[in-house]
Amino acid sequence: MSSQVRGGTRWKRFALVMVPSIAATAAVGVGLAQGALAASFSVSGQDFKVSADKLDGDNLIQYGGLAEGHELGTNKAVQHPVTISGFSHAEITNMCQSLVTPTPLGNITLQLRTGHKGKPAVADNIYLDVAELDADAEFKNLDIGVAVGDASHNDRMKPQAGTVNERNKSAFSQRAEKAVLTNVRQKAWATTAGTFKLPDLKLRLLGGDQPCYQDEK
Numbered sequence: 001m002s003s004q005v006r007g008g009t010r011w012k013r014f015a016l017v018m019v020p021s022i023a024a025t026a027a028v029g030v031g032l033a034q035g036a037l038a039a040s041f042s043v044s045g046q047d048f049k050v051s052a053d054k055l056d057g058d059n060l061i062q063y064g065g066l067a068e069g070h071e072l073g074t075n076k077a078v079q080h081p082v083t084i085s086g087f088s089h090a091e092i093t094n095m096c097q098s099l100v101t102p103t104p105l106g107n108i109t110l111q112l113r114t115g116h117k118g119k120p121a122v123a124d125n126i127y128l129d130v131a132e133l134d135a136d137a138e139f140k141n142l143d144i145g146v147a148v149g150d151a152s153h154n155d156r157m158k159p160q161a162g163t164v165n166e167r168n169k170s171a172f173s174q175r176a177e178k179a180v181l182t183n184v185r186q187k188a189w190a191t192t193a194g195t196f197k198l199p200d201l202k203l204r205l206l207g208g209d210q211p212c213y214q215d216e217k
Helices: 022-033 151-155
Strands: 048-070 077-093 095-103 106-114 121-147 172-197 202-207
Touching: 048 121, 077 172
Parallel strands: none
Antiparallel strands: 048 077, 048 095, 048 172, 077 121, 095 106, 106 202, 121 172
């Protein structure tokens, strides 16, 4: 059982999200090296876990970036490599989000559950800054290798505001008209959304390490 409290970047465990080929993985790595930036706020010193039975998303855009923040308990600046995945609309079935935090009383797990009882969670203009993901994925009308600054993104889902500058407009991205993920297991540093509707929301503080899923050994 592992805690979600981490300071530095765990490079060996860094996994790019939903990339369907080795060539695409290499290209996203180039995008990171060219200076892509994640959302224009400082992320916390903790990542969090998300699980879901299904994520049904429209107008996927995906590219590499860096989430910038500080190490937990210090002012040391750190950067976390992420894949930024954006959807114009997403419906998430049986979603769980968890964060394990150390306290003087021992570890405490903040756990959120929603999107069950036949009512999925619904998000519009959502961006996910993801470090790791395991899922079964299906894409419709997939384009691999589109420059992240390409003007044709304006007719679909655009890159997240503040994440593309003159240095990285030619960096790798991919997009799809639709992306359906099932059996989702994800670690992320940030999520932003224009709107996020969470039906039957249940928020709990639980004693000990009780994440949404356990890491594979």
